[in-house]
Amino acid sequence: MEPDAALAARAIAGDREAFGALVVxxxxxxxxxxxxxxxxxxxxxxxxxxAFLSALDRLETYDPSRPFGPWLMRIASNxxxxxxxxxxxxxxxxxxxxxxxxxxxxxxxxEAAEIRAAFAAALAELTPxxxxxxxxxxxEGYAHAEIARMxxxxxxxxxxxVFHARRxxxxxxxxxxxxxxx
Amino acid sequence: MDEHLKRYLTPGDDGRAFAxxxxxxxxGELARRRQAVDEGPTWSLLEIxxxxxxxxxxxxxxxxxxxxxxxxxxxxxxxxxxxxxxxALVGAASESDxxxxxxxxx
Numbered sequence: 193m194e195p196d197a198a199l200a201a202r203a204i205a206g207d208r209e210a211f212g213a214l215v216v217x218x219x220x221x222x223x224x225x226x227x228x229x230x231x232x233x234x235x236x237x238x239x240x241x242x243a244f245l246s247a248l249d250r251l252e253t254y255d256p257s258r259p260f261g262p263w264l265m266r267i268a269s270n271x272x273x274x275x276x277x278x279x280x281x282x283x284x285x286x287x288x289x290x291x292x293x294x295x296x297x298x299x300x301x302x303e304a305a306e307i308r309a310a311f312a313a314a315l316a317e318l319t320p321x322x323x324x325x326x327x328x329x330x331x332e333g334y335a336h337a338e339i340a341r342m343x344x345x346x347x348x349x350x351x352x353x354v355f356h357a358r359r360x361x362x363x364x365x366x367x368x369x370x371x372x373x374x
Numbered sequence: 375m376d377e378h379l380k381r382y383l384t385p386g387d388d389g390r391a392f393a394x395x396x397x398x399x400x401x402g403e404l405a406r407r408r409q410a411v412d413e414g415p416t417w418s419l420l421e422i423x424x425x426x427x428x429x430x431x432x433x434x435x436x437x438x439x440x441x442x443x444x445x446x447x448x449x450x451x452x453x454x455x456x457x458x459x460x461x462a463l464v465g466a467a468s469e470s471d472x473x474x475x476x477x478x479x480x
Contacts, residue, residue, distance in 0.1 A: 203404075203407075204407065205407060205408065205411045206404045206405065206406070206407030206408030206409075206410075206411060207404075207408075208397060208400075208401075208404050211397070211400060211404060212393060212397050215392075215393045215396045215397065216389060216390075216393050219389040219392050219393055219396075220384060220385070220389060223385050223389075223392065224380070224383040224384055224385075227383045227385070228383050233385070237392060237395075240392070241392070241395060241396050241399060244396045244400070245396070245399055245400055245403070248400050248403055248404070249403065307378065307382075308382060311378070311379065311382045326379075327379070327383060330375075330376045330379060331376060331379055331380045331383060358375075361375060361379070362375065365375065365378075
């Protein structure tokens, strides 16, 4: 697999295939973060597309000696937060996911739909920055310090955001069993 | 909970349509970058700023070379004056030769 830095160098020269490879490689985590921040699949994909285009615009500022992921996720988080600030607040809708109805019983589908609704409601209670911090930490596995650099806030703020977001989600999802409280 | 959250946030598609949409929107910028590479290096901001100064400096240098260094010194009008000037030059040259030979001797 071609390293990110090599793909970025080719993309700087306008190589469509190299830029496409970076998009395919990072579309999932980028879209996860923008979905968490915006709470809406349509807005999330708009923000994620803006993030990739913005990354292409400023590829020259990427330091190839450092990992590409955090650099891109910083742009993606900010694209999501900016979009939420610019647009009117929409009612949080449960996101459509791959596991929505994968051949399960109606009862299981109903519970999955309830859980999605509970996630949507819990995330809606958080600020866009808290949603970004939670996703970057719990889902994408970045460290507090890295997230602080991405969101340009002190590390203590990230710790507080993640703590508050986890507590909110745990309270909202308590009804769905102990695995949701872990 | 982390795993549930990850599943909740992960899009249900394979990302191909998304990638195509990004590439479509990026096509102009990618083409611009390819063109820039094909055309070779362009003037940077510093170079753009420095270019007029560089040209002005070259023009001034050309003027300085073209104009005699002491235009107010009158040209020798008679053969005698010209001869004196030549003598002075020869004398100056021989003095420097002496200095050079002394320096080499040391």
